[in-house]
């Protein structure tokens with residue numbers, strides 16, 4: 001199949017007159033669960049330029065008269081994802097492709113291999129690496145927050161954090177390297193990646209040991225997992241929450257802790273980070289109302305990063321503020337909530 005006309009030249013004669021726009025609409029409508037058909041979504045933005053694709057890639061298309069979409073293979077495993085392909089996807093406004101469920105494991109190693117394919121210690125590849133690491137984080141967190149009960153999630157989050165840790169060790173990067181990719185629209189899984197990346201980069205800036213940075217990164221990925229047990233209507237509410245509703249939200253650190261403890265994969269520091277990420281230095285936080293050094297250092301870092309990301313992304317109940325305004329708010333109106341020394345360092349870090 002030629003890369004220049006990939007969507008019209010195909011061996012399957014049935015798919016000669018496909019309506020791609022309709023196909024995408026169908027896949028997004030949720031009227032048919034594409035996952036139930038044995039496919040998982042893979043955003044096109046995750047594909048790395050000039051690398052072979054890790055497995056066969058498909059797009060769902062609706063053939064007239066058919067109730068279910070047909071999956072048409074557009075790229076074969078091992079085929080190079082070139083600029084021409086990138087342009088073709090753009091022209092057809094295709095921003096997602098599908099992968100057969102049994103090939104999912106190939107995607108996990110794809111990101112790792114993509115990073116390894118880049119030369120080490122070469123400044124000009126740092127940008128590409130940071131894109132891959134951010135996408136890799138979204139991929140891992142997306143799957144965790146989509147299906148929390150699956151086995152192996154902790155290992156996947158650790159592999160991601162290790163890859164980030166290695167990158168941060170090679171060259172101390174400023175958060176701006178990642179910050180420019182941060183999605184402005186709030187999704188729990190992307191928020192978790194933001195918090196994890198910010199915490200890892202910040203603690204590297206503070207001179208923490210790489211092992212601790214990695215362990216904290218894993219905790220960052222998982223910190224809001226308890227929100228999966230909160231009614232989606234409460235989470236997406238654009239109006240002021242009632243006391244009862246807020247009480248439900250306040251349960252999420254404990255729910256997360258219980259879930260993660262029962263899975264037995266995270267260590268006690270990571271569990272404390274998750275449980276205490278809404279505790280405040282002045283004792284006004286939740287769920288336990290801990291004070292000062294009663295709060296684990298991991299949790300004190302997560303609390304700052306969590307709050308900063310919450311303020312700088314759009315939420316259903318308010319618009320995002322600029323990083324500058326967020327810091328000013330945190331410093332002037334919320335400073336009793338944070339570890340003063342860490343907050344001071346965080347301000348330095350963002351300006352670095």
Ligand SMILES: [Fe+2]
Pocket residue numbers: 223224252277278
């Ligand atoms: Fe939270």
Ligand SMILES: [Fe+2]
Pocket residue numbers: 191195223224306
């Ligand atoms: Fe959070």
